[in-house]
Amino acid sequence: MSTNSIMTIENLQAKIGDKEILKGLNLQLEPGKVHAIMGPNGAGKSTLSKTLVGHYDVTVTGGDIFYKGKSIKEMEAEERALEGIFLSFQHPVEIPGVNNAYFLRSALNAKRKHEGKEELNAAEFLRLMRGHLEMLGMKSDMISRSLNEGFSGGEKKRNEILQMLILEPEVIILDEIDSGLDIDALRAVSEGINKMKDGKRSFLVITHYSRILDYIKPDYIHVLKDGRIIKTAGPELVAQLEEHGYDTIEEE
Amino acid sequence: MKLSTLKNTQTQELSTLLQVKGREQLLERFCSIGLPDKQSEAYRYFDVEKLLESDYTVTPAFPGAIGIGEKVIIIDGVVSTAPKGLRIYYKECESADMEHFDPMYFLSHLLSPVIIKIEVDGDAELEIEHRFTKSNSLVPYRIVLHNQANRHATIYESFTADDIENTLVLYGYDMHVAQDSTLRVVKMHSMIDSRYAMIASHKVNVAKQANALIKSFDLGGGQALQLMKIELDTYAHVDASHLLYLNKDSKRGTVSQMIHKGEHSTSKQEAKNILDGKARGIFDALIKVEHSARYSKAEQNSKAILLHKEAYMAAKPQLEIYIDELEASHGATTGQLSEKQLFYLQSRGISYTEARKILVIAFANTLIETVKDTRQQEQIKAAFEEVFYTTHQRG
Ligand SMILES: Nc1ncnc2c1ncn2[C@@H]1O[C@H](COP(=O)(O)OP(=O)(O)OP(=O)(O)O)[C@@H](O)[C@H]1O
Ligand SMILES: [Mg+2]
Numbered sequence: 001m002s003t004n005s006i007m008t009i010e011n012l013q014a015k016i017g018d019k020e021i022l023k024g025l026n027l028q029l030e031p032g033k034v035h036a037i038m039g040p041n042g043a044g045k046s047t048l049s050k051t052l053v054g055h056y057d058v059t060v061t062g063g064d065i066f067y068k069g070k071s072i073k074e075m076e077a078e079e080r081a082l083e084g085i086f087l088s089f090q091h092p093v094e095i096p097g098v099n100n101a102y103f104l105r106s107a108l109n110a111k112r113k114h115e116g117k118e119e120l121n122a123a124e125f126l127r128l129m130r131g132h133l134e135m136l137g138m139k140s141d142m143i144s145r146s147l148n149e150g151f152s153g154g155e156k157k158r159n160e161i162l163q164m165l166i167l168e169p170e171v172i173i174l175d176e177i178d179s180g181l182d183i184d185a186l187r188a189v190s191e192g193i194n195k196m197k198d199g200k201r202s203f204l205v206i207t208h209y210s211r212i213l214d215y216i217k218p219d220y221i222h223v224l225k226d227g228r229i230i231k232t233a234g235p236e237l238v239a240q241l242e243e244h245g246y247d248t249i250e251e252e
Numbered sequence: 253m254k255l256s257t258l259k260n261t262q263t264q265e266l267s268t269l270l271q272v273k274g275r276e277q278l279l280e281r282f283c284s285i286g287l288p289d290k291q292s293e294a295y296r297y298f299d300v301e302k303l304l305e306s307d308y309t310v311t312p313a314f315p316g317a318i319g320i321g322e323k324v325i326i327i328d329g330v331v332s333t334a335p336k337g338l339r340i341y342y343k344e345c346e347s348a349d350m351e352h353f354d355p356m357y358f359l360s361h362l363l364s365p366v367i368i369k370i371e372v373d374g375d376a377e378l379e380i381e382h383r384f385t386k387s388n389s390l391v392p393y394r395i396v397l398h399n400q401a402n403r404h405a406t407i408y409e410s411f412t413a414d415d416i417e418n419t420l421v422l423y424g425y426d427m428h429v430a431q432d433s434t435l436r437v438v439k440m441h442s443m444i445d446s447r448y449a450m451i452a453s454h455k456v457n458v459a460k461q462a463n464a465l466i467k468s469f470d471l472g473g474g475q476a477l478q479l480m481k482i483e484l485d486t487y488a489h490v491d492a493s494h495l496l497y498l499n500k501d502s503k504r505g506t507v508s509q510m511i512h513k514g515e516h517s518t519s520k521q522e523a524k525n526i527l528d529g530k531a532r533g534i535f536d537a538l539i540k541v542e543h544s545a546r547y548s549k550a551e552q553n554s555k556a557i558l559l560h561k562e563a564y565m566a567a568k569p570q571l572e573i574y575i576d577e578l579e580a581s582h583g584a585t586t587g588q589l590s591e592k593q594l595f596y597l598q599s600r601g602i603s604y605t606e607a608r609k610i611l612v613i614a615f616a617n618t619l620i621e622t623v624k625d626t627r628q629q630e631q632i633k634a635a636f637e638e639v640f641y642t643t644h645q646r647g
Binding site for chain 2: 081
């Protein structure tokens with residue numbers, strides 16, 4: 001295991017139901033770096049992100065995941081979140097009847113409690129929110145509505161980024177944060193992501209398009225195919241992939 | 253006295269046992285339907301026999317002077333205080349519904365020689381608190397309530413009890429919702445660690461163009477059943493919703509008959525049930541649309557969430573329709589909390605217990621939010637959390 005790694009994924013094998021999806025995947029996330037993952041549909045990208053946050057769909061059958069040097073394979077989802085691992089979902093779920101602001105504050109206060117900090121009351125929380133909402137171009141009524149209920153695709157993604165901003169995680173996994181976003185939303189979301197870069201946090205950005213990478217400047221491009229990372233290179237790989245597709249990529 | 257001794261009695265014998273003079277019609281009605289048991293339609297999901305086997309002291313309610321207070325407080329069936337100016341008094345009952353489906357409706361009438369009569373004036377908001385202080389008692393009392401035509405009155409009903417056990421409360425309303433009026437009744441009945449039981453048998457008459465909004469929030473444990481017969485006149489509208497959140501070995505719920513008598517009458521009945529532990533929820537609701545009720549509209553729906561594998565929902569929506577010109581729908585579903593939603597909350601650092609609490613309240617929220625008064629809303633939510641934390645460790 002490299003010493004300069006915040007998260008190390010070693011020979012990870014995982015299945016959903018009876019289907020083997022991750023087949024010995026290796027990856028290291030470096031602090032302060034942006035790692036982009038690209039790969040064909042069905043390759044296992046979302047499965048990887050779910051595995052990292054302990055989703056109930058996924059059974060790990062082999063290998064391990066180390067976060068800050070400790071295995072998190074057995075850790076509960078909420079524990080991983082409290083320790084600083086965050087996933088922006090490809091398809092965030094709608095929860096009618098749960099007020100978005102109440103949810104956001106509960107999540108933030110759970111984190112603050114975990115860190116031994118004072119919990120924020122509703123007024124303090126709203127003050128904190130104001131700047132974030134403005135930056136993301138979110139109307140304030142978005143947080144008084146039910147969580148994700150009836151949100152457009154773009155609004156859901158902005159709400160995911162809002163959660164990232166207030167929770168200030170250390171490993172940030174973004175599963176197709178850019179799909180379905182219009183140009184303004186893409187810019188706003190990218191701005192939110194860039195704001196989180198502090199030289200320590202590490203980003204794992206799953207995407208099919210180069211557009212978002214123009215904004216958030218990846219340090220590494222990894223190609224995930226058939227449950228494994230088959231190539232890792234610098235940002236120059238994006239242009240090659242866009243031109244030739246994934247078929248021409250040779251496993252290293 | 254054991255109520256089971258009233259089984260298979262003749263009117264003569266019954267009037268002696270209950271020390272009732274006159275009231276032949278009531279005596280006859282009760283004798284002809286008989287004491288409820290497991291086979292009784294209205295009590296098939298409720299352990300009524302156990303309650304009828306218990307030995308109770310029958311405490312006759314001696315009506316005394318009514319003091320002045322912010323709200324109506326009824327202690328063991330006796331009015332203790334009432335707001336200044338409220339028309340509230342004791343009276344012999346003039347009329348009971350001789351066609352009521354529930355035998356206990358007749359029994360509670362027979363056991364209540366005088367009734368509490370309340371006439372709500374104007375657009376009043378009235379709070380009624382029922383308090384129970386005696387163990388091993390049978391507490392029968394009835395309330396006849398009238399509101400004023402063309403007015404919008406609201407009643408908030410709540411219940412408290414001392415540390416009592418083995419008491420059976422038999423209370424109920426005969427409610428008259430006046431023409432062109434609106435009457436909202438919000439009932440909040442939280443029974444945490446309560447060891448009394450309740451059978452509440454009501455009759456609601458909804459006059460022409462009147463609106464009756466009846467919202468019941470039944471939380472916690474215990475054994476309690478509300479039985480309601482509601483009759484709708486022409487263009488009358490009823491919105492009766494019921495939220496149950498039960499735990500332990502509680503058995504509670506609603507048995508109702510919604511009877512459309514007048515043309516263009518509309519009813520909406522929504523039950524949401526959250527059942528934990530070994531609790532059983534009851535929603536046994538009949539909508540009956542009579543020949544005279546053309547162009548009526550009736551909606552009925554029950555949704556249940558089971559939080560424990562031993563919890564059970566007895567949902568029985570029924571339609572009995574004698575006309576063609578109407579719109580009617582009914583349905584019942586039972587499910588669990590969504591795993592996907594739970595995971596989403598947990599993935600943001602919210603504990604499993606808190607996530608469950610959030611989702612349970614979310615399910616209930618659509619009904620809680622129909623209570624317009626925010627203070628009442630907060631009280632319901634607080635009671636909800638209290639019930640939640642009696643069975644789940646605080647995170
Ligand atoms: N719950 C599930 N049940 C059965 N199969 C599943 C489930 N979830 C994912 N799979 C399968 O696992 C494989 C990998 O899916 P995954 O969502 O990880 O792909 P992906 O790389 O994210 O694809 P995309 O680019 O389309 O988002 C696919 O073949 C998919 O059908
Ligand atoms: Mg995917």
